[in-house]
Amino acid sequence: xxxxxxxxxxxxxNSPGRLVEYDAKDIDPDMSFLEMLxxxxxxxISREEHPIAFDHDCREGICGACSATINGxxxxxxxxxxxxxxxxxxxxxxxxxxxxxxxxxAFPVIRDLMVDRSAFDRIVESxxxxxxxxxxxxxxxxxxxxxxxxxxxxxxxxxxxxxxxxAACKNASAMLFVAAKASQLNGLPQGKPEKDxxxxxxxxxxxxxxxxxxxxQYECSAVCxxxxxxxxxxxxxxxxxxxxxxxxxxxx
Amino acid sequence: xxxxxxxxxxxxxxxxxxxRSEIKLVNPANKRKYEIIVxxxxxxxxxxxxxxxxxxxxxxxxxxxxxxxxxxxxxxxxGINAAKNYQNDGDSVYRLFxxxxxxxxxxxxxxxxxxxxxxxxxxxxxxxxxGVPFAREYGGHLANRSFGGxxxxxxxxxxxxxGQQLLLGAYSALCRQIxxxxxxxxxxTEMLDLVVVDGHAKGIVVRDMVNGKISSYAxxxxxxxxxxxxxxxxxxxxxxxxxxxxxxxxxxxxxxxxNPCYTQIHPTCIPVSGEYQSKLxxxxxxxRNDGRVWVPKRKGDTRPPHKIPEDERDYFLExxxxxxxxxxxxxxxxxxxxxVCDDGRxxxxxxxxxxxxxxxxxxxxxxxxxxxxxGNLFEMYERITGEDAYxxxxxxxxxxxxxxxxxxxxxxxxxxxxxxHVIGEANFSDHGANRLGASALMQGLxxxxxxxxYTIGAYLADLTHKRPSTGHPEFHKVExxxxxxxxxxLAINGERSVQSIHKExxxxxxxxxxxxxxxxxxxxxxxxxxxxxxxxWDNVRVPGDxxxxxxxxxxxxxxxxxxxxxxxLCRDALDREESCGGHFREEYQTEExxxxxxxxxFSYVSAWEYRGEAQEPVRHKEPLVYEExxxxxxxxx
Ligand SMILES: Cc1cc2nc3c(=O)[nH]c(=O)nc-3n(C[C@H](O)[C@H](O)[C@H](O)COP(=O)(O)OP(=O)(O)OC[C@H]3O[C@@H](n4cnc5c(N)ncnc54)[C@H](O)[C@@H]3O)c2cc1C
Ligand code: FES
Numbered sequence: 001x002x003x004x005x006x007x008x009x010x011x012x013x014n015s016p017g018r019l020v021e022y023d024a025k026d027i028d029p030d031m032s033f034l035e036m037l038x039x040x041x042x043x044x045i046s047r048e049e050h051p052i053a054f055d056h057d058c059r060e061g062i063c064g065a066c067s068a069t070i071n072g073x074x075x076x077x078x079x080x081x082x083x084x085x086x087x088x089x090x091x092x093x094x095x096x097x098x099x100x101x102x103x104x105x106a107f108p109v110i111r112d113l114m115v116d117r118s119a120f121d122r123i124v125e126s127x128x129x130x131x132x133x134x135x136x137x138x139x140x141x142x143x144x145x146x147x148x149x150x151x152x153x154x155x156x157x158x159x160x161x162x163x164x165x166x167a168a169c170k171n172a173s174a175m176l177f178v179a180a181k182a183s184q185l186n187g188l189p190q191g192k193p194e195k196d197x198x199x200x201x202x203x204x205x206x207x208x209x210x211x212x213x214x215x216x217q218y219e220c221s222a223v224c225x226x227x228x229x230x231x232x233x234x235x236x237x238x239x240x241x242x243x244x245x246x247x248x249x250x251x252x
Numbered sequence: 253x254x255x256x257x258x259x260x261x262x263x264x265x266x267x268x269x270x271x272r273s274e275i276k277l278v279n280p281a282n283k284r285k286y287e288i289i290v291x292x293x294x295x296x297x298x299x300x301x302x303x304x305x306x307x308x309x310x311x312x313x314x315x316x317x318x319x320x321x322x323x324x325x326x327x328x329x330x331g332i333n334a335a336k337n338y339q340n341d342g343d344s345v346y347r348l349f350x351x352x353x354x355x356x357x358x359x360x361x362x363x364x365x366x367x368x369x370x371x372x373x374x375x376x377x378x379x380x381x382x383g384v385p386f387a388r389e390y391g392g393h394l395a396n397r398s399f400g401g402x403x404x405x406x407x408x409x410x411x412x413x414x415g416q417q418l419l420l421g422a423y424s425a426l427c428r429q430i431x432x433x434x435x436x437x438x439x440x441t442e443m444l445d446l447v448v449v450d451g452h453a454k455g456i457v458v459r460d461m462v463n464g465k466i467s468s469y470a471x472x473x474x475x476x477x478x479x480x481x482x483x484x485x486x487x488x489x490x491x492x493x494x495x496x497x498x499x500x501x502x503x504x505x506x507x508x509x510x511n512p513c514y515t516q517i518h519p520t521c522i523p524v525s526g527e528y529q530s531k532l533x534x535x536x537x538x539x540r541n542d543g544r545v546w547v548p549k550r551k552g553d554t555r556p557p558h559k560i561p562e563d564e565r566d567y568f569l570e571x572x573x574x575x576x577x578x579x580x581x582x583x584x585x586x587x588x589x590x591x592v593c594d595d596g597r598x599x600x601x602x603x604x605x606x607x608x609x610x611x612x613x614x615x616x617x618x619x620x621x622x623x624x625x626x627g628n629l630f631e632m633y634e635r636i637t638g639e640d641a642y643x644x645x646x647x648x649x650x651x652x653x654x655x656x657x658x659x660x661x662x663x664x665x666x667x668x669x670x671x672x673h674v675i676g677e678a679n680f681s682d683h684g685a686n687r688l689g690a691s692a693l694m695q696g697l698x699x700x701x702x703x704x705x706y707t708i709g710a711y712l713a714d715l716t717h718k719r720p721s722t723g724h725p726e727f728h729k730v731e732x733x734x735x736x737x738x739x740x741x742l743a744i745n746g747e748r749s750v751q752s753i754h755k756e757x758x759x760x761x762x763x764x765x766x767x768x769x770x771x772x773x774x775x776x777x778x779x780x781x782x783x784x785x786x787x788x789w790d791n792v793r794v795p796g797d798x799x800x801x802x803x804x805x806x807x808x809x810x811x812x813x814x815x816x817x818x819x820x821l822c823r824d825a826l827d828r829e830e831s832c833g834g835h836f837r838e839e840y841q842t843e844e845x846x847x848x849x850x851x852x853x854f855s856y857v858s859a860w861e862y863r864g865e866a867q868e869p870v871r872h873k874e875p876l877v878y879e880e881x882x883x884x885x886x887x888x889x
Pocket of ligand 2: 082085
């Protein structure tokens with residue numbers, strides 16, 4: 001099939017960017033979206049032009065590196081699918097595809113489709129962990145955890161940290177990302193002792209990074225390649241409220 | 253040169269405990285004076301960096317991805333082994349040790365493997381305490397599944413995302429240390445060379461992948477946790493960025509490379525669908541429990557599978573291995589699939605595929621049961637191929653998956669190059685000639701959390717070589733070399749893309765040094781690779797400049813190293829005149845086509861020494877001395 005691509009090209013963080021049109025002819029429907037970009041890039045290289053830069057690594061939907069907004073939808077039109085797992089058979093001959101980086105104030109574009117998502121790392125650094133020293137852990141089965149509790153933690157833990165949730169949100173909020181990590185740990189007995197501090201610190205770090213507020217539109221959950229549920233946001237809100245009240249009383 | 257494994261004396265089961273109580277300790281107050289560089293943030297690197305930081309060392313950790321959480325370990329699906337014996341099915345440290353040694357076809361170092369089995373249980377405790385959501389039973393205790401090569405059920409898992417969850421656990425521990433200021437993290441930073449001062453590894457030269465700046469970092473010790481080299485074959489189940497550069501650069505600076513020819517091929521991957529293919533996706537091996545593998549009996553039979561009558565199908569695994577059938581081991585199944593495809597009977601695009609057919613299982617057990625067992629895998633298959641495997645057989649083909657070879661290390665996980673430590677898939681020590689499923693994750697975390705943090709102390713406590721400053725002339729020299737190389741790559745401006753040359757190398761490697769190898773093919777490859785290398789340095793085109801994000805430049809640098817390393821791999825394969833584990837030499841097989849190991853002449857580790865561009869590398873031997881285990885033949889009859 002033949003496609004027309006309108007791709008965001010930007011040299012670096014400080015340069016302005018713009019959409020540039022390219023023909024993508026003879027695209028095989030069995031290609032993945034990134035393989036289609038590979039083919040376009042090979043052609044650009046042969047014409048001595050700069051290939052389109054994009055983040056990717058595992059190409060099987062788990063590392064969270066790939067990120068692009070296709071016709072306005074982060075990771076494109078297929079539900080629960082990263083761009084590396086999106087295949088061209090879902091498009092048709094003659095389609096015009098606008099391909100842009102994930103947009104958010106906290107994710108500056110660093111080249112073409114690549115953005116800087118280090119704000120996510122800073123949020124985890126602020127409290128997305130259980131403080132346990134290597135070698136000091138008790139025997140694993142001394143702490144039985146009900147299956148449903150473990151399953152719920154696993155649902156939350158499946159987040160791949162790609163940032164599509166932020167890109168989909170009109171406020172560029174990172175609530176789904178923060179909620180997923182906080183809910184995984186807060187829901188497990190191992191994470192309980194640091195529960196309050198964790199939500200306060202992670203939310204503070206999120207605000208500091210320049211992410212917006214959540215206004216409960218749940219676009220985030222709709223585009224999430226791992227279908228992380230918006231219920232975790234409600235849980236985070238509750239836990240945050242409790243933690244801040246406790247904190248206020250503790251100060252008095 | 254004699255390779256000293258530094259294996260401690262004493263009975264196997266007491267070595268590690270004794271070693272730990274006798275090892276010299278670094279004074280806690282002195283720890284913060286030591287700087288350690290950890291390259292890599294996968295299970296090995298993240299666990300090591302976090303633990304070393306926690307112990308009080310000053311740690312700098314590097315990775316090429318935009319975040320340490322994206323290291324290739326994230327993609328592991330199946331699980332992690334540990335000798336917990338939770339199933340009360342007779343597992344023990346000894347059994348896990350023995351299974352690993354046997355699975356490795358008696359080509360691994362006994363003492364290292366025993367230690368691995370010993371610390372395995374502690375890994376599960378550690379990860380659970382971190383909040384890793386392992387699968388559980390209704391009673392709330394941890395669940396297990398079975399994996400190949402073992403008669404006990406000792407594999408822990410988190411749905412089909414075990415690697416992801418273990419890595420996120422290690423990443424969270426790393427983040428805690430970053431927050432505490434004990435670890436400095438350098439994402440999007442690629443190590444391009446190792447700096448050796450007075451015979452000791454004392455630093456690295458890196459390129460900042462965002463602004464292109466080349467700079468140096470000095471340390472008291474360097475740890476490489478940079479993963480495996482499967483991408484020398486271009487197409488593999490590994491992430492696209494996986495590379496041999498860090499390990500190969502260290503080799504060129506004097507570290508020995510051990511057993512590069514030990515590579516593992518996984519029989520059940522989704523086949524190549526076209527020239528544009530960029531990666532091969534693994535499908536869990538468990539599918540072979542219910543799927544039957546077949547190809548048409550007639551060459552060039554292009555009828556759709558349902559049009560091929562039963563008596564015109566060749567269920568070749570059932571035919572050749574009547575007792576094991578479709579469950580024949582990884583290497584045997586892979587080779588048999590290659591044989592029938594080489595015979596012109598392969599299916600799907602390019603004839604490189606065999607059917608994995610569930611129709612019998614569906615009529616026997618019902619669609620629902622099959623859906624329950626493999627639903628997510630069928631879904632993944634459909635996502636990639638667009639085909640519904642409930643209705644038409646899956647197409648599968650073997651693919652490069654894991655590399656057992658790596659930099660040579662002693663019991664302390666230190667290379668022959670003092671100060672250089674190597675952990676995880678990047679070293680060679682634990683899996684011999686073949687790795688068992690669910691043991692790579694175990695090894696990465698064992699090395700990172702529980703072994704290296706002790707053993708590195710053995711080097712540091714005795715350290716007489718002070719940490720040089722990056723102003724040292726050696727740093728300057730290596731930095732200049734790296735800069736020159738980058739400039740050269742950018743200046744060639746030839747006709748061919750990096751990918752087209754990588755593809756050419758990959759095809760050659762796959763054909764001549766893949767599932768089955770022989771003298772003639774290997775010799776041809778050794779002659780041909782230098783030609784491809786020459787073509788690369790004459791005719792590659794790397795657009796752009798070095799002072800910005802330049803993914804073509806990154807790929808070119810990695811390919812340049814693969815183009816040298818591939819030759820070393822072939823040399824090792826040629827040199828090892830026996831078949832063992834993942835290394836199958838056609839000349840050395842039994843009449844029934846089984847691997848023929850030669851313990852008398854080849855029970856040693858091959859450790860290759862770089863001797864400069866003009867000379868061939870030299871192979872050293874570390875004899876494998878088994879104190880407790882008796883070598884036996886693997887048999888599946
Ligand atoms: C699809 C798949 C499924 C698997 N499933 C299982 C399983 O179920 N069970 C199991 O036990 N094993 C499994 N394995 C194997 C296992 O995942 C790996 O062997 C293991 O995760 C390797 O970990 P590592 O820490 O050694 O390296 P990696 O996780 O590969 O990490 C390498 C690190 O080094 C960094 N790096 C590399 N080169 C450079 C450089 N030049 N400069 C800077 N940084 C660099 C990378 O950024 C990365 O952080 C699987 C492998 C694959 C491919
Ligand atoms: S490349 Fe890893 S999730 Fe897409």
